[in-house]
Amino acid sequence: MVEPKGDYWYNLVTGKVEVGPQSDWTQLIGPYASREEAEHAIEKVHERNQAWEKGEED
Incomplete structure (x- = not known):
C-alpha cells in the first residue's frame, strides 16, 4: 500500500503515527x-x- 505524502501526525497518547489527524488535536x-x-x-x-x-x- 502506498501512503500519501504529507499530513502525518504523532499521537502523544498512543505513540503511533496517524495519516491525517484521526484523534483529538490535544493528543x-x-x-x-x-x-x-x-x-x-x-x-x-x-x-x-x-x-x-x-x-x-533552536
Whole structure:
C-alpha cells in the first residue's frame, strides 16, 4: 500500500503515527511531511525542551 505524502501526525497518547489527524488535536503534534519525520517527533520535542532549559535558542 502506498501512503500519501504529507499530513502525518504523532499521537502523544498512543505513540503511533496517524495519516491525517484521526484523534483529538490535544493528543497530536504535527503535521509532518513524512512518516519517518513523525516517528521521530517526540525525540525532537525532547531536544527542544532540553535546549530551552539550557537557555539556548533552536
